[in-house]
Amino acid sequence: MASIDESKPEIGLLKVSSKSSPASVAGAIAGMVKDGVAVEIQSVGAGAVNQAIKAIAISRGFLSPVGIQIACVPSFADIVIDGEYRTAIRLKVEPHYTAGVPRLDILEG
Amino acid sequence: MASIDESKPEIGLLKVSSKSSPASVAGAIAGMVKDGVAVEIQSVGAGAVNQAIKAIAISRGFLSPVGIQIACVPSFADIVIDGEYRTAIRLKVEPHYTAGVPRLDILEG
Numbered sequence: 001m002a003s004i005d006e007s008k009p010e011i012g013l014l015k016v017s018s019k020s021s022p023a024s025v026a027g028a029i030a031g032m033v034k035d036g037v038a039v040e041i042q043s044v045g046a047g048a049v050n051q052a053i054k055a056i057a058i059s060r061g062f063l064s065p066v067g068i069q070i071a072c073v074p075s076f077a078d079i080v081i082d083g084e085y086r087t088a089i090r091l092k093v094e095p096h097y098t099a100g101v102p103r104l105d106i107l108e109g
Numbered sequence: 110m111a112s113i114d115e116s117k118p119e120i121g122l123l124k125v126s127s128k129s130s131p132a133s134v135a136g137a138i139a140g141m142v143k144d145g146v147a148v149e150i151q152s153v154g155a156g157a158v159n160q161a162i163k164a165i166a167i168s169r170g171f172l173s174p175v176g177i178q179i180a181c182v183p184s185f186a187d188i189v190i191d192g193e194y195r196t197a198i199r200l201k202v203e204p205h206y207t208a209g210v211p212r213l214d215i216l217e218g
Contacts, residue, residue, distance in 0.1 A: 018155075046127075046159035053158055053198055057183040071180035071205060074166040089162055096180060097206045 011038045016055065018047025025055035029093055030062035033070060039093040042077065049089050056093060071096035119146045125164065127156025134164035138202055139171035142179060148202040151186065158198050165202060180205035 012032045016025055025041075032039045041056075043049045056072050063070055073092040078085060121141045125134055134150075141148045150165075152158045165181050172179055182201040187194060 046155045049159045049162055050155035050198075053162065053183045053200075054185075057185055057198065060182070060184065069182075071182045071203065073169070073178075073180045073205065074162045075169065076163075076166055089159075089166065091162075094180065094205070096182065096203070 010036075011040060014039065014041045016041050016043045016048055016052040018045060018051060020048070020051045020055070022051050022054035022058055025051070026058035026062060029055060029059040029070075033059070033063060033068060033093065033095070034066070041072075041091040041093065042079070042088050043091070044079070044081065044086050044088045052089075052091055056091065059093075069096045070094065121146045121148050123148065123150045125150050125152045125157055125161040127154060127160060129157070129160045129164070131160050131163035131167055134161070135167035135171060138164060138168040138179075142168070142172060142177060142202065142204070143175070150181075150200040150202065151188070151197050152200070153188070153190065153195050153197045161198075161200055165200065168202075178205045179203065 012028075014025060014028060029039055029041075041052045043052045053072075056070070060070060070093055073094060075090045075092070077088045077090045079088045080086070121137075123134060123137060138148055138150075150161045152161045162181075165179070169179060179202055182203060184199045184201070186197045186199045188197045189195070
């Protein structure tokens, strides 16, 4: 099993599978973003990546009414599952400033 | 200087399928972003969404050396394919202004 890095509690790593409920993951994302916790989602396989992206799309609907816009930054990560090397997709969820002007009031609130 | 007609900003819509080459799509994304063209990717189905996300991850490697950071904003879109309603995933690719500096200010202040 892959281990979770618990030394940095400010970063929430969500492992999303093809069987994860996008709505449930969306709730977790929204909660962590509201609490100012950095969120990273890890998915292995097309079905898992699809659920993760759907979760982010749903969480936008939870967060935009309170003035928080989010975006995701995808990257590859080499991980080991059951002794085998796999390539995971990491999706970093971040507050998104479309105007280029950081809204400090949101971060501070 | 000469003015550019910005009344209708260009939007490039890339339709990505499960058979699309992530590297090729990545090249298209990077080219359009460098040219200042707004990029939207449309995918239907888990395999297509997976290829699209991989393409965005790869294009980050093309763009970060020239100082451009990108992020994607996922949303749902109802589309019609062959007379049937389907739910597509739209991925808006946007320049990303990381919150690094303001965040550090808050953490340190």
